Amino acid sequence: MTTVHTPAARPPGPRGHRLLGNVVDYDKDRVAFLERCRREYGDVFSFDPRTVVIADPALIHDILSRTNDDFLAETVPLAVRTDEEETAAGAQLWMTARRRGWRGLNRSVAEAHALRLRAIFERTLRQAGPGEVDVLAVMKDYVGRAIADFCVSRDAEGLPAVIAENTEALDPLSRSSYMVPPWWPSRRVRRFIRAREATVEAIAAVVRRRRAAGPPRPGVAEDLLDVLLAADSPALSDVQIERLIRGIMLAAYGVPAAALTWIVHDLAAHPQVRRAVEREATAHDAEVAPSTTALPYTEAFVKEVLRLRPPTWLIGRTARRATTLGEWQLNPGDQILFSLYALHRDERWWRDPEALDPQRWLEPHGQQQRHTYLPFGAGPRVCVGTQLGMIQLVLSTFWLAREYDVTITPGRGGTPDFGGLLIPQGLTATFRPRAQ
Numbered sequence: 001m002t003t004v005h006t007p008a009a010r011p012p013g014p015r016g017h018r019l020l021g022n023v024v025d026y027d028k029d030r031v032a033f034l035e036r037c038r039r040e041y042g043d044v045f046s047f048d049p050r051t052v053v054i055a056d057p058a059l060i061h062d063i064l065s066r067t068n069d070d071f072l073a074e075t076v077p078l079a080v081r082t083d084e085e086e087t088a089a090g091a092q093l094w095m096t097a098r099r100r101g102w103r104g105l106n107r108s109v110a111e112a113h114a115l116r117l118r119a120i121f122e123r124t125l126r127q128a129g130p131g132e133v134d135v136l137a138v139m140k141d142y143v144g145r146a147i148a149d150f151c152v153s154r155d156a157e158g159l160p161a162v163i164a165e166n167t168e169a170l171d172p173l174s175r176s177s178y179m180v181p182p183w184w185p186s187r188r189v190r191r192f193i194r195a196r197e198a199t200v201e202a203i204a205a206v207v208r209r210r211r212a213a214g215p216p217r218p219g220v221a222e223d224l225l226d227v228l229l230a231a232d233s234p235a236l237s238d239v240q241i242e243r244l245i246r247g248i249m250l251a252a253y254g255v256p257a258a259a260l261t262w263i264v265h266d267l268a269a270h271p272q273v274r275r276a277v278e279r280e281a282t283a284h285d286a287e288v289a290p291s292t293t294a295l296p297y298t299e300a301f302v303k304e305v306l307r308l309r310p311p312t313w314l315i316g317r318t319a320r321r322a323t324t325l326g327e328w329q330l331n332p333g334d335q336i337l338f339s340l341y342a343l344h345r346d347e348r349w350w351r352d353p354e355a356l357d358p359q360r361w362l363e364p365h366g367q368q369q370r371h372t373y374l375p376f377g378a379g380p381r382v383c384v385g386t387q388l389g390m391i392q393l394v395l396s397t398f399w400l401a402r403e404y405d406v407t408i409t410p411g412r413g414g415t416p417d418f419g420g421l422l423i424p425q426g427l428t429a430t431f432r433p434r435a436q
């Protein structure tokens, strides 16, 4: 029997505890809680008066496409009174800067960066040493240097450390369902506010210095900041540029580092896949960064890792006004959540969803259903670093497979931690350069 809903009804969901609702269950194990609710209530459910969860790919795509219009992507880690129109105006400023930044993030700029990337990769692994290391820490170090180089190259000194502190300070706040105000007397809150101010100031200082040095010669943009400073009619303000560079550096730090850590984990856990990646890698010269299309198996492996372990595993939006989503009613201020982790492992859309199978991306008719694979999001707020991110991940996998013997420490790490990002907790390994 099919269920007929009245038009624009509120989604069903568990009632939860009389006083605490479902927040305790949700915080205890978010993945299991969301999956349990989906099975019981369907692809759209609500577990508190302000939160609606979506598991239907077409509706997820609908929300992503209507972001900036009916939905806002802006999130704040602290409980501050947010004026909806002010937030929307901020989003518009971001979009203007983002459109300009896009020019600096295209494939050719990203490929030019690829050769510098190899030097950064080598230097980071050399400095990590031949002994056992914390893989996530090494990968953060690597991508922190890489994105600072990409954004501000010659002015990168000191910025990776500032970005690292900002990210670490944000993590405990983004893990919790409880938001506290900025005046809350806690060390965590004070640390986050200090770290955010330090990041704003460090990037603003670089922008001021560059601006004072005069415009870059036309056609010789060395990094993203040069591209943004050269933008005209109308020119971007220093504040817009600072915000864009900060947004990009923060977004491009933890996420690719988490993906690379899973790559290290999955290469070690799947020897057959590792051998296929190594075979492909040895056919190319490491000195010349090959294009990602010349490494089809490696690219398929990376796509598969991003399917099974999307670092941004849970995405949220806020309804800007009363609206509908499919047949459901949404109220202004509703939080809409969807889990890429669940979407990418849904047996309705994926054959053998739990298996790591790069081959599925190489089959001529292997295209999965529309909107069921979104590791970089979609719509107007799709990841601006999609191309750069793929290049970083594929080339790093290539260098790793071609030039290093990687051994992960047995019993140390690999348990998924669903915090702000999905990471393999506590993974340690050794990286030994192969004799050439």
Ligand code: HEM
Pocket (backbone or CB within 6 Å): 073, 098, 105, 247, 248, 249, 251, 252, 255, 256, 259, 306, 311, 312, 315, 316, 374, 375, 376, 377, 378, 380, 381, 382, 383, 384, 385, 386, 388, 389, 390, 392, 393
């Ligand atoms: C390597 C793997 C990466 C993955 C899996 C990834 C994933 C994502 C996802 C899912 C979003 C959308 C979040 C949402 O809709 O709320 C996003 C946004 C974003 N990403 Fe990435 N990202 C990656 C790398 C990068 C890199 C290298 C950069 C920098 C160039 C970057 C910059 C951004 C920015 C600035 C946003 C915010 C866009 C906006 O709100 O307008 N990302 N990323």
